[in-house]
Amino acid sequence: MSVKHGDFVWYELMSPDVAGAAAFYTAVLGWDAADSGMPGLTYTLFSQKGVHVAGLMDIPPDAAARKVPPNWTGYVAVDDVDVSAAEVTRLGGQVHRAPDDIPGVGRFAIVADPDGAVIGLLKGQGDPPELPGLGTPGHIAWRELHADNGAKALDFYGQLFGWEKRDGLDMGPMGIYQLYGKNGADYGGITPRQPDMGSPMWVYYIQVENIDETAKRVVANGGKIELEPMEVPGEMWVIQCRDPQGALTAMVGPRV
Template sequence: MAKFDTHLPGTFCWPELSTTNWQQGKAFYTQLFNWGFDDQPIGEGVFYTMLQQDGLDIGAMYQMEAAQQESGMPSHWLNYIAVDDVDLMTEKAKKLNAEIICGPMNVGDAGKMSLMVEPGGAMFALWQGAEHPGARKLKEPGTMVWNELATRNANKSKAFYCDLFDWQVKDQDMQGMAYSLFFIRDQEEPVAGMMTMTDEWPEDIPAHWMIYFAVTDCDAYIEKAKNLGANICVEATDVPGVGRFSVITDPQGAVFSIIQSETP
């Protein structure tokens, strides 16, 4: 499969887990997906763990700071989007009413990033790769394959991302539910999806970007996740023309999805 040495601006390039229990979280994901890992020291007894497949970085995880845990922040996956110029794009996002949490900031010689919350309430990050482009493998079993925005204000979120990244939108009906696909201009393959959070969603769930990992057998991975202590939020569900997916909460509380695609 393809090895990524760079990522097209406006595409999702890196998943990162902030967890309340680094050791247990690492054990869960490496057993579930058969990932390798490389613990890189970033402080006394603190590591930034590169998650790997076939020796290539496909994501990362780290121990959440105590102050963040005390504030009530749950374990969570963060989605990074590739850009050519993080300074320029951060300023553009700010003018589009995004709240900049931190950055732009250099991450050693790996690259430069900024973290923000968009007007609809979802958090995401920008990444300008240097020595580290982001995930070296995507869209194959055990790696990030899809990113989906859940928002309570679809119009506000749609306008923000289209203005920031020059994404184009295609709205469609998916089993009676309004669903939007985002495209980079002149590209045929969508880069992300968006769904509206209805009144059926619990009020305490904020807008968020959901990460999907590709699997070859959705049902088998659900059973494996259960045996490793995960909770299943959405049982295996078929989406005609797309595949079979499930939403899972890991033992530390971070939510992610798996999907068995109908087509490669």
């Protein structure tokens, strides 16, 4: 299935300690980590059974100057990065990194929605690899936006990427967990930001085979559990955690 405008296509970790981050994720998730070989750029590629999963890089100087903390960023495919970046501004968002080219890879930009949650735009060169289906161990399975105004956020992303409102789950005092997606598929959820979350942000859930064993490996390798295993629909459990460098990440999987 070819990648279309509005599809998530890549994930990237910015960290102040690339070697330490690589050691953590390879130990916890079984990923392989190898240098990309791109001239003039130190960029690590994480892979699962030979399939690229995500990238890892130092926090760039301009981001460090803005005191951007270690973080994961998701990239969404767009037909034209420059047009979409301009649309972000028109819709009340902000462009943090103006459209630029990565030789041999494509054109990208880093933007933020009106709440301030950061996301990437990407127009790749050539035919991208087919993405693994949801539920494939070692790959991103869910994309969750913690927003100050969920309805406003969904309208923004709907105009920008063509995402559609899907089912909503009533979480009681925590508000409505609004699913979003495209072409009949769920991509993730939009949830009201809780006070302990800090600023509005995206959280990406990595599929694992055993949530309890994964949680143990997180702690054993210097990470910190922020959300203990919690059951979600589909007989799955989730955890949220911080890697040793402080980046927030999450895992989803069954209890075996």
